[in-house]
Structure formats: C-alpha cells, structure tokens
Amino acid sequence: MSNERIPVSPFRYLLCPSNALLVTCCDAEGRSNIITITWLIPVSIRPPLVGMSIGPTRHSYRLIQATGEFVINTAPYQISQQALFCGLRSGRDVDKFALTGLTPGEALRVHPPIIEECTAHLECRVLRDIEAGDHRFVIGEVLAAYARPGSLADGLYDLSRIHPLLHLGRNRFTSTLSESVEPPLPT
Numbered sequence: 001m002s003n004e005r006i007p008v009s010p011f012r013y014l015l016c017p018s019n020a021l022l023v024t025c026c027d028a029e030g031r032s033n034i035i036t037i038t039w040l041i042p043v044s045i046r047p048p049l050v051g052m053s054i055g056p057t058r059h060s061y062r063l064i065q066a067t068g069e070f071v072i073n074t075a076p077y078q079i080s081q082q083a084l085f086c087g088l089r090s091g092r093d094v095d096k097f098a099l100t101g102l103t104p105g106e107a108l109r110v111h112p113p114i115i116e117e118c119t120a121h122l123e124c125r126v127l128r129d130i131e132a133g134d135h136r137f138v139i140g141e142v143l144a145a146y147a148r149p150g151s152l153a154d155g156l157y158d159l160s161r162i163h164p165l166l167h168l169g170r171n172r173f174t175s176t177l178s179e180s181v182e183p184p185l186p187t
C-alpha cells in the first residue's frame with residue numbers, strides 16, 4: 001500500500017497530538033495575558049530548559065521579550081474552549097482572563113500569574129531568543145515547577161484523574177486514555 005503524500009506546509013499536523021499549553025505573561029505594570037502554545041519542548045535537564053516557538057507578531061512575544069518571564073500552565077481537557085479562545089484572540093484587543101473566566105494566581109518566582117484551573121505550572125526566565133524562520137525560538141530556564149495536589153502518581157500524571165488537553169491540529173482537541181502503558185524494554 002502506498003503512503004498518503006501531503007503538501008509539506010501541514011507537516012506539523014503529522015506531529016500531533018501535542019500538549020496544548022496556556023502560557024501566561026505580563027507587562028511592566030502587571031497587566032497579564034494568556035497565549036495558547038503547542039510548539040514547546042524540554043531542551044535540557046541540567047540546567048532545566050524549555051524551548052518555545054512563538055510568532056514575533058504575538059502580543060505575548062512582546063511581553064515576554066520585555067519582562068523576560070513567562071509561566072507554562074498545563075491545561076486539562078475540560079478547558080478546551082478557553083484554550084481555543086486564548087489561541088484565537090489577542091491580548092492587544094481583549095482581557096483574556098476576564099473573558100474566559102480563568103483565575104489568575106500568584107506565581108512563586110516570577111511576575112506573570114499562574115492559571116488556577118490548570119494542572120501544573122512551570123515558571124520560566126528567558127535565557128535566549130533565537131530567530132527560527134517565521135517564529136522566534138525562546139529558550140527559558142525553569143525556575144520552579146509544581147502540580148496540583150492529587151494530579152501525580154509516582155511523579156507522573158495520574159491519568160485516572162488528569163485528562164491533559166492535546167491539540168490534534170487546526171481547532172480540534174483530544175485527550176488521553178485513562179490508562180498509560182510501559183512497553184517492555186528491548187532486549
């Protein structure tokens with residue numbers, strides 16, 4: 001059987017589903033914003049670094065560039081509607097906390113707020129900002145990381161209790177099975 005050949009530009013959908021994350025940031029006066037981000041990966045363990053691909057035209061990029069701080073909030077499936085809203089509207093025009101009803105909470109080490117409805121929070125400080133095609137690749141150092149009580153089992157998400165929001169492409173979302181498997185190691 002032959003493979004389905006697709007145009008190159010939607011290559012990114014072949015890498016889905018991936019975590020749909022809500023990244024929070026704020027301006028110098030403390031006015032905060034939320035951007036939906038799926039292009040975000042760990043890039044180093046020691047030091048703990050993440051890399052996020054963000055469009056330079058995003059209002060959030062300007063805020064992150066100005067303050068050097070952001071928080072990654074992992075979203076549960078239950079807030080897919082709010083996540084889509086934060087990915088389709090700009091903080092230049094609207095107050096996303098007010099319009100989504102999401103609750104800001106105080107972070108431990110940085111100025112942008114955490115989102116109380118989210119499962120886990122990674123507080124980050126910008127280390128590098130690299131040109132990457134039509135996006136910027138922002139590398140952040142993770143200063144603090146914590147999860148909602150009861151969401152982890154032995155340090156991993158407890159999928160009987162947590163349903164992470166996963167992006168399937170375009171405006172479609174999905175989540176995990178309520179189980180996880182550990183396949184046998186290769187011999």
Ligand SMILES: Cc1cc2nc3c(=O)[nH]c(=O)nc-3n(C[C@H](O)[C@H](O)[C@H](O)COP(=O)(O)O)c2cc1C
Binds near residue numbers: 053089170
């Ligand atoms: C599911 C989803 C995932 C997205 N992922 C990214 C991403 O990884 N990087 C990015 O720059 N924009 C991404 N976007 C687009 C931004 O979230 C969108 O442009 C947003 O309105 C920018 O808001 P802001 O202007 O308030 O920063 C995504 C949008 C959606 C709906």
